[in-house]
Amino acid sequence: MRVSTMALICRRFAAKKRGTFTQSLSLFSSSFHDLSHNNNRPFSPTPRIDFSCIHGVDDAVFLFREMLRMRPQPCVVEFNKLLTSIVKMKKYSVTLNVFDEMRQSGASVDEYTLNIVINCYCLLNRVDFGFAILGSFFKRGYEPNIITFNTLIKGLFLDDKVIEAEKLFIKLLALGLCEPNEATILTMVNGLCKAGHTLTAYDLLRLLEKTSFKPDVQTYNTVINSLCKDRMVDDALQLLATMIDKGIAPNIVTYNSMLQGLCNFGRWKDVKDLIIEMADHKISLNVFTFNILVDALCKDGMVKEAKDVFEIMMQKNVPPNSVTCNAMIDGYSLVGQIDKARKLLDSMSGRGLKPSIINYGRLINGYCKNEKVEEAWRLFLEVPQKGLDHNVVTYNIMLHGLFGAGRFAEGLKLFKDMQAQQVIPNLVTYNTLLNGLCMSKQFADAFSILHVMEDQGVNPNIVTYSVLIHGLCKDGKLETARNLFNGLPSKGLQPNVQIYTIIIRSLCQEGLVDEAKFLLREMEKSGCAPSSLIYEVIIKGLLTRNELSEAKTFLDEMCIRGLST
DNA sequence: GTAGGGTTAG
Numbered sequence: 001m002r003v004s005t006m007a008l009i010c011r012r013f014a015a016k017k018r019g020t021f022t023q024s025l026s027l028f029s030s031s032f033h034d035l036s037h038n039n040n041r042p043f044s045p046t047p048r049i050d051f052s053c054i055h056g057v058d059d060a061v062f063l064f065r066e067m068l069r070m071r072p073q074p075c076v077v078e079f080n081k082l083l084t085s086i087v088k089m090k091k092y093s094v095t096l097n098v099f100d101e102m103r104q105s106g107a108s109v110d111e112y113t114l115n116i117v118i119n120c121y122c123l124l125n126r127v128d129f130g131f132a133i134l135g136s137f138f139k140r141g142y143e144p145n146i147i148t149f150n151t152l153i154k155g156l157f158l159d160d161k162v163i164e165a166e167k168l169f170i171k172l173l174a175l176g177l178c179e180p181n182e183a184t185i186l187t188m189v190n191g192l193c194k195a196g197h198t199l200t201a202y203d204l205l206r207l208l209e210k211t212s213f214k215p216d217v218q219t220y221n222t223v224i225n226s227l228c229k230d231r232m233v234d235d236a237l238q239l240l241a242t243m244i245d246k247g248i249a250p251n252i253v254t255y256n257s258m259l260q261g262l263c264n265f266g267r268w269k270d271v272k273d274l275i276i277e278m279a280d281h282k283i284s285l286n287v288f289t290f291n292i293l294v295d296a297l298c299k300d301g302m303v304k305e306a307k308d309v310f311e312i313m314m315q316k317n318v319p320p321n322s323v324t325c326n327a328m329i330d331g332y333s334l335v336g337q338i339d340k341a342r343k344l345l346d347s348m349s350g351r352g353l354k355p356s357i358i359n360y361g362r363l364i365n366g367y368c369k370n371e372k373v374e375e376a377w378r379l380f381l382e383v384p385q386k387g388l389d390h391n392v393v394t395y396n397i398m399l400h401g402l403f404g405a406g407r408f409a410e411g412l413k414l415f416k417d418m419q420a421q422q423v424i425p426n427l428v429t430y431n432t433l434l435n436g437l438c439m440s441k442q443f444a445d446a447f448s449i450l451h452v453m454e455d456q457g458v459n460p461n462i463v464t465y466s467v468l469i470h471g472l473c474k475d476g477k478l479e480t481a482r483n484l485f486n487g488l489p490s491k492g493l494q495p496n497v498q499i500y501t502i503i504i505r506s507l508c509q510e511g512l513v514d515e516a517k518f519l520l521r522e523m524e525k526s527g528c529a530p531s532s533l534i535y536e537v538i539i540k541g542l543l544t545r546n547e548l549s550e551a552k553t554f555l556d557e558m559c560i561r562g563l564s565t
Numbered sequence: 566g567t568a569g570g571g572t573t574a575g
Contacts, residue, residue, distance in 0.1 A: 051566075080567035087568095115568040147569040154570075183570040190570070221572040256573045291574050323575045330575095358575065 009173060009207050049078045057091045064098050068105050076108040083116045092120040111142040118148060122155025130155050146178040150187050157191030165191055182216050189219050193226035201226065202235070209246060217243070221253050228261025236261055237270070250281070256288045263296030285316070291323045298331025306331050322353060326362050333366030338375075341366050357383070361394040368401030376401050390421070396428045403436030411436045425456070431463050438471025443480075446471070460491075466499045473506035481506065495523075497531050504534055508541030516541060532563035 047070055054060050064082055067074050079102060086095045099117050102109060114133055121130040130152055137144050149172055156165035169188055172180060185208065192201035205223050208215050220243045227236035240250060240258055255278050262270045271293070278285065290313045297306035310328060313320055325344055332341035345363050348355045360383050367376035380398050383390055395418045402411035415433055418425065425433075430453050437446040446468060453460055465484060472481035485503050488495055500523045507516040516538055520530055535558040542551040 077567050082567095084567065088566095110567085112568045117568095119569070145568090150569045152569095181569095186570045186572085190572075193572090218570080218572050223572095225572060251572095253573050258573095260573070286573095288573055295574070321574095326575050356575095362575085 009204075009211065046072055046075045047078075049074055049081070051081060051085055054085050057086060057089050057094055060086050060089070061094065061098065064101070068101070068107065073107060076110050076113065079107060080110070080112045080116065083113065087116060087120060090123075092123050095120045096124075109136075109140065111137065111145065111148075114140075114142065115145075115147050115151060118155070119151045122151055122158060125159050127152065127155030127159045127161065144177075146181055146184065149178060150181075150183050153184070154187050154191065157187070157195060160195070162192070162195045162197065180213075182219070185213070185215055186219050186222065189215075190222050193222055198223070198226040198230050198232070202239075205239075209242070214246070214248070217248055217251055217254065220248060220250070221257060224254060224261075225257035228257055228264070231265075233261040233265060233267070250283075252283055252286055252289070255283060256286075256292060259289060260292050263292055266296075266300060285318065287313075287318050287321055287324070290318055290320070291327060294324055294331075295327035298327045298334065301331075301335055303328075303331040303335050303337065319351065320353075322348075322356050322359060325353065325355075325359055329359065329362040329366060333362070333369055336370060338366050338370045338372065355386070355388075357388045357391055357394060360386075360388065361391075361397055364394060364401070365397045368397065368404065371405070373401050373405040373407065390418075390423065392418075392423055392426050392429060395423055396426075396432055399429065399432045399436070403432065403439060406439075408436055408440040408442075425458070427453075427458050427461060427464070430458055430460075431467055434464060435467045435471070438467060438474075441471075441475055443472070443475075443477070462488075462493050462496055462499065465493065466496070466502060469499060470502050473502055478506050478510055494526065495528065497528060497534070500528065501531065501534055501537065505537045508537050511541075511545070513538065513541040513545060513547075530561075530563075532558060535563060 049063070049067060051063075054063060060082060064079075067078065067082065083095055083098060086098060096117065099109075099113065099120075102113075114136055118130040118133050121127065121133070134144055134148075137148070149168065153165050153168055156162075156168060165188070169180075169184070172178060172184070185204075189201045189205060192198070192204070201223050205215055205219060220239065224236045224239050227233070227239065236258060240254065243250060243254075255274060259271060259274060262274065275285070290309060293309050294306045294313075297303070297309065306328060310320060310324065313324070325348060328344055329341045332338060332344065341363055345355055345359055348359065360379065364376045364379050367373065367379065376398065380390075380394070383394070395414065399411050399414055399418075402408075402414060411433075415425070415429070418429075430449060434446050434449055437443070437449065450460060450464070450468075453464075465488060469481045469484055472478070472484070481503065485495065485499065488499075500519065504516045504519055507513070507519070520534060520538060523530060523534075535554055539551045539554050539558075542548075542554065
């Protein structure tokens with residue numbers, strides 16, 4: 001954010017104290033007014049509506065029609081309650097239709113109604129229609145309030161209009177249209193983070209700290225979480241220290257976000273310190289915390305430690321859930337203890353957990369990775385008997401397993417079965433299938449799959465082509481591979497390190513080391529950093545041609561770049 | 566129960 005914006009924020013929030021005072025005064029007097037008014041109010045004949053009969057959207061629409069027919073008609077508050085009940089069911093278009101009927105039949109509409117309508121447009125990604133409703137406010141003699149603007153800001157973010165959201169926020173401050181509140185700030189911070197502008201959100205937060213406005217714990221959590229996801233874990237730690245310093249108490253979500261960030265980088269010492277800090281702040285670990293720890297330990301291959309954490313969970317009366325089991329199943333699979341993974345899945349029912357299709361998928365994957373495809377297949381067949389449906393992920397896992405084991409015919413049969421079961425193949429499915437076809441040298445079929453993908457609206461990605469190019473190179477079809485490779489930019493695809501490695505290795509194996517060297521330079525020009533593997537491949541190629549001095553040159557270059565063997 | 570935010574894991 002720019003300097004002028006920062007000054008603006010400081011000015012707006014520095015002036016806040018006065019505003020609060022007058023506000024509370026007027027609040028006081030208006031409640032007096034209400035009291036006296038209530039005492040004298042005659043019995044109100046407008047009907048009260050019982051909304052407890054609404055169980056689905058049809059009930060709501062039925063009730064709405066009845067309300068329209070009632071005489072005297074229920075007041076606008078009742079209509080607003082009805083609209084809200086439809087919004088809660090996430091039926092935004094229905095809400096808008098109902099609003100339209102309200103308008104046509106002349107039922108009364110107030111600023112609450114209009115805010116509900118704007119919210120629906122925003123949630124349908126039509127923030128432009130939301131802005132159009134602003135006109136209705138003025139036409140009906142209402143003024144948009146802070147809720148209106150918060151909703152519109154959220155709508156702009158939902159529509160990826162980050163700049164416009166910022167502009168609206170700044171306009172709000174500059175023109176003093178309404179006093180921004182905590183929801184405004186959270187909407188801004190959350191929107192910026194989700195749009196990938198973590199540092200802008202961070203700057204905004206730090207700026208607000210300097211004013212009389214106190215960002216709440218949720219706002220801090222959002223930024224800390226986003227910093228961790230963007231690998232700025234130390235900045236997140238610092239922000240955590242700052243919030244404590246400012247008297248904002250971190251909660252379990254703050255710590256879990258922070259722990260996740262630290263675990264992602266294997267910073268176990270910091271993890272330990274943070275858990276101690278949590279204890280000092282009397283914040284007890286919940287199932288999320290334990291899952292973060294179990295998952296990170298398993299991913300790092302520390303399955304024994306993960307199992308210990310799993311035991312502690314139960315001692316602390318925090319029951320493991322399906323996510324915990326997934327992490328443990330993966331961990332056991334990783335270290336080759338597939339039988340323990342199986343035992344865990346089998347023990348789930350006894351722990352009051354019904355294994356989900358995801359749990360089965362993980363175990364099937366574990367069997368495949370441990371070269372027990374027969375077991376995997378048996379389990380795969382058991383799934384429907386357990387009352388669970390296979391999804392695209394489990395099919396992909398099984399396909400991958402079968403092809404990996406060289407069982408190509410069965411893989412193809414499974415692919416057909418999948419379609420018969422109305423499970424729609426995705427990009428991963430096609431890439432897996434292509435891999436199978438290439439491994440079994442069915443290149444004609446592989447190329448026709450490329451066309452099928454296009455027909456199905458599944459855009460081939462860089463993985464698709466690297467599978468094909470890899471298969472072609474492995475079968476000595478370097479020329480075809482090279483043509484595919486050269487055609488990538490025209491398809492809008494940027495070759496990655498993997499593809500360069502495949503093609504450079506193949507060139508070296510064919511003795512075309514000069515071309516390989518040329519590609520290395522091309523790769524650098526395109527901004528793709530060469531790996532040590534690429535250097536090794538080229539050096540090896542040079543050595544087989546007895547070009548010792550040049551091999552030495554590349555070895556030196558590799559060392560200068562800090563790449564080691 | 567008349568309107569707006571909503572942060573963490575597979």
